[in-house]
Amino acid sequence: MMLPILFEDNHIIVVVKPPGVPSQEDETGDADMLTLLKEDIKQRYNKPGNVFLGLVHRLDRPVGGVMIFAKTSKAASRLSDAVRTRKFGKTYICVVQGTPQAAEAELLHYIRKDAKKNQVAVFEQPAAEAKDAKLSYRVIASSQGHSLVAILLHTGRPHQIRAQMAFIGHPLVGDVKYGRSSGKPQTHASIALWSTSITVPHPISKQDMLFTSMPDDKMAPWSHFTEQQLQQAARWYA
Template identity: 65%
Template sequence: MRIPVLYEDNHLLAVVKPPGVPSQEDETGDPDMLTLLKTDLKERHGKPGNVFLGLVHRLDRPVGGAMIFAKTSKAASRLSEAVRSRSFGKTYMCVVQGAPASSNGTLKHYLWKDQKRNQVTVFNKPESDAKEAILEYRVAAAHERFSLVAVRLHTGRSHQIRAQMAHIGCPIVGDLKYGAARQPHISNLALWSTSVSLPHPISKEEVAFYSLPEVAAPWSWWEADQLEYAAKLYI
């Protein structure tokens, strides 16, 4: 499997993660992003021995889009600090059932993850062991029973967008885990990582990488200019 490369230098690797591929090795043993990219780097650059590649952030297995990896340990350390300090920007687009009560807003909840079930419970107020989760959203377009929504994350909790959108009555299309209705011919989650922005680990200059979803349902329900508009709402 070849992974599309958005950008590469001696320190960073920005790629498009295909939906359905794990970010790192899991119990399924299926091909994962780290292993695939290490193999690709080794082959493309003729590197002997092991290839270093640092996982900076994760995307849920059914989610596709822009993803960043570190090619050196120094870059990995600095990018991890950017994530902790929230100078690592992430935007997404999703197709949801229905429409939020407001066309734009900020969602603040508290999330607790059941590790055994791999599912998140959402609380409106602080609860023991629940972590604060904040995101901004804007409805980019709507038709029939669905809305195209742009999202900017302020925190990076597991299943955050999926759980918070479902909590306000707008589960993401294809997300059966969080209450979405089954849709014919849709097997992947309608959630896409549209951009990742960060200070370059060496030059410190702000860099950003963008990706639009593949043209397949439910993304094909929208015109190309609508998808581009949604992707640029938080740029």
């Protein structure tokens, strides 16, 4: 599988993750981003032995878009620190069912993960073992019963966007796990959520970097909106 490379130097590699590919190896044994990139680097640079590649953040399997990996342990440590100190900015666009009542809002909930079910529960008030989950959103356009929404994450909790948008009554299109058909088994098909940008200081030079990616606007439900609307959604927070 050829993965689109947006940027690469001696310290990091930035790629576009296709929907349906796990970020790292899981119980399915399917090809994952970490393994695919290690093999790619090994072949392109004719590297003997094992290739180091650090996974510093994840995208859910059904989600596509920008991902950054560390090529050295020093870069991995510094990028992980950027995530912890919230210097690692991530923006998304998504298509949700219906139209949120507030055209623009900040959502603060509390999320508790059930590792056995690989699913999270959302609470309005602090709860035992639940962590705060905060995001901002803006509705960009509505069409055919769906809305195009720009998302800025303030925290990076598991399934955060999917769970919070579903909690306010507007699950992501195609999301079986948190959608209205949540009783059905989860599939690995894509959902209408795309990682459109990452902003982060370079782990060595400290220079601010911005990497962007857009979904295929010819594929539903993205095709329900114009290219201009998709670009507007992607640029709002970038």
